[in-house]
Amino acid sequence: MIVLGIETSCDETAAAVVRDGHQVLASVIASQVAKHAPYGGVVPEIAAREHLQAVDPIVRQAVEQAAITIEDVDAVAVTATPGLLPALLVGVAYAKGLAASLERPLIAVDHLQAHVFGALIDHPEHVRNPATYPLLALIVSGGHTLLVLVADDGACRTIGQTLDDAAGEAFDKAAKILNLGYPGGPVIDQLATSGNAKAIEFPQGLTGRAGTPVRPEDRYNFSFSGVKTSLLQHVRKRFGPDGAATDAQVPELLDVIASFQGAVVAVLVRKTIAAATEFGAATVVLCGGVACNRRLRRKMQAATDAGGVKLITAPPKYCVDNAAMIAGLGCYQFDAGMISPLDVDAEPRARPFSELPFGPAR
Ligand code: KG4
Ligand code: ZN
Numbered sequence: 001m002i003v004l005g006i007e008t009s010c011d012e013t014a015a016a017v018v019r020d021g022h023q024v025l026a027s028v029i030a031s032q033v034a035k036h037a038p039y040g041g042v043v044p045e046i047a048a049r050e051h052l053q054a055v056d057p058i059v060r061q062a063v064e065q066a067a068i069t070i071e072d073v074d075a076v077a078v079t080a081t082p083g084l085l086p087a088l089l090v091g092v093a094y095a096k097g098l099a100a101s102l103e104r105p106l107i108a109v110d111h112l113q114a115h116v117f118g119a120l121i122d123h124p125e126h127v128r129n130p131a132t133y134p135l136l137a138l139i140v141s142g143g144h145t146l147l148v149l150v151a152d153d154g155a156c157r158t159i160g161q162t163l164d165d166a167a168g169e170a171f172d173k174a175a176k177i178l179n180l181g182y183p184g185g186p187v188i189d190q191l192a193t194s195g196n197a198k199a200i201e202f203p204q205g206l207t208g209r210a211g212t213p214v215r216p217e218d219r220y221n222f223s224f225s226g227v228k229t230s231l232l233q234h235v236r237k238r239f240g241p242d243g244a245a246t247d248a249q250v251p252e253l254l255d256v257i258a259s260f261q262g263a264v265v266a267v268l269v270r271k272t273i274a275a276a277t278e279f280g281a282a283t284v285v286l287c288g289g290v291a292c293n294r295r296l297r298r299k300m301q302a303a304t305d306a307g308g309v310k311l312i313t314a315p316p317k318y319c320v321d322n323a324a325m326i327a328g329l330g331c332y333q334f335d336a337g338m339i340s341p342l343d344v345d346a347e348p349r350a351r352p353f354s355e356l357p358f359g360p361a362r
Contacts, residue, residue: 001074001334002066004098005327006059008091009083009111010142011035011042013054016323017066017073021331022124025066027317027324030054037182041172048086055094062323073104077330080108080340081347082143088346096342107330108340111321113353115139116148117332118318118325119287120358126283126312130360136281138272140296141288142168142183144350145222147272149279154359158352159275160220163206167264167290170224174260177232177243178253188261189293195251195258197295200234202227202263207270220275227263231256265296273303283310291319332357 002025007014016027032050036042063070078095080088092108099106116137126132133152139145145168146161165173168185175184180191205223208214234256235243245253268290276284284304290296291314304311318325333339336357 001331002068002072003075003077003327003330003334004073005323005330006078006091006095007321007323007326008051008055008087009079010087010321011047012321013051013058014321014323015059015062016327017062017068018324018327018331021328022121024121024324026062027322028058028062028065029322030058033183040176040182042084044084044086047084048090051087051090055090070102073102075105075107075330075334077107077109077326079111079326080344081110082350083111083348085346085348088348092346100342105334105339106342107333108344109326109329110353112139112144112350113356114325114329115141115287116285117329119285119312119314121318121324121328123312127358128360132283133359134279134281135283135285136276136279137285137287138268139288140167140268140290142166142172147220147275150356152359153361154356156353156355160222160271162222162224164223164225165228167224167268170228170264173228174231177235178257179243185290185293188257191254192258192261192295195254197258197262199255200259202259203230204263204267207267220271222267224264227260231260261295265299268296269299269303273307276309277307281309283312285312287314287319289320292316
């Protein structure tokens with residue numbers, strides 16, 4: 001079956017055509033990053049206006065690239081939650097209109113579930129293999145950071161999440177403090193390669209490293225506001241109130257960037273490995289925009305290798321927001337009969353998800 005996927009939850013307008021869940025016939029992404037960069041973050045109304053202009057041409061482009069006609073589409077999948085409400089509404093309204101006019105089912109997809117699927121698009125063999133489960137997914141994006149345990153029948157349990165900033169948000173806020181522009185993740189990733197990650201010891205929230213005991217219920221929760229505040233104080237002390245390093249201070253600035261990234265990555269890896277061990281996970285899945293981070297990928301690989309756990313990392317093109325993950329998961333939802341009414345609502349808040357539509361024991 002052929003599913004058209006549409007994604008407008010944040011600042012990328014994306015459309016994709018996927019056959020049978022895994023064969024990506026086309027995946028088109030139009031980024032609005034340049035429109036939001038002057039504001040240092042995504043402005044919901046601007047995002048909505050840009051989606052409105054882009055969504056129809058992007059869908060047409062995806063259909064053309066897939067070398068199909070719109071009538072070949074068997075179902076229309078769209079991100080309905082979570083995300084920026086004005087942005088979500090554009091995709092959802094467009095998808096409803098398209099599904100109604102084509103007389104095809106509408107499939108409302110959860111963006112966070114789709115991020116997990118983004119790591120599995122290229123691996124149908126792992127999806128169907130009982131030995132892949134239990135699977136522990138670390139979803140690290142601009143808006144969310146959570147650890148979800150997935151059983152072989154698709155049953156899910158959120159075992160940890162951030163209590164304040166998401167990991168991507170921490171990267172973006174750090175970049176703002178360091179005058180590195182928006183989005184912060186890619187530029188920090190790049191600059192950190194020239195710095196020493198051990199130069200400064202930034203706090204690693206909820207790990208007990210600073211001598212603060214971690215409450216049992218927070219063992220797998222995250223907190224990135226401490227490292228952000230500590231970075232702000234450090235930068236002001238060393239580089240002045242506007243955080244602008246002089247030319248002579250550039251090597252020191254690179255060490256600060258590398259150390260900040262090092263602290264965030266260390267927490268993510270440490271908690272994921274501890275949870276994988278406690279819950280007997282056979283596989284760790286690393287997904288979401290922050291999963292592009294090269295240090296995170298490298299450190300997670302080393303830690304899972306050492307722990308004898310299989311790691312599946314989403315390829316960068318399916319880490320960042322894209323519609324292939326929406327269409328792919330949409331195929332599984334269709335097969336599972338998870339079809340949405342045409343009056344389905346967009347929901348900005350994340351809902352704890354209790355099941356994924358795949359798994360060999362379903
Ligand atoms: O998943 P995503 O594309 O959008 C959301 O669903 O939020 O994630 C975007 C986030 C941004 O915060 C961005 O700074 C971060 O992913 N990001 C990175 C890297 N590439 C993107 N963070 C760290 N290192 C990267 N290389
Ligand atoms: Zn995302």
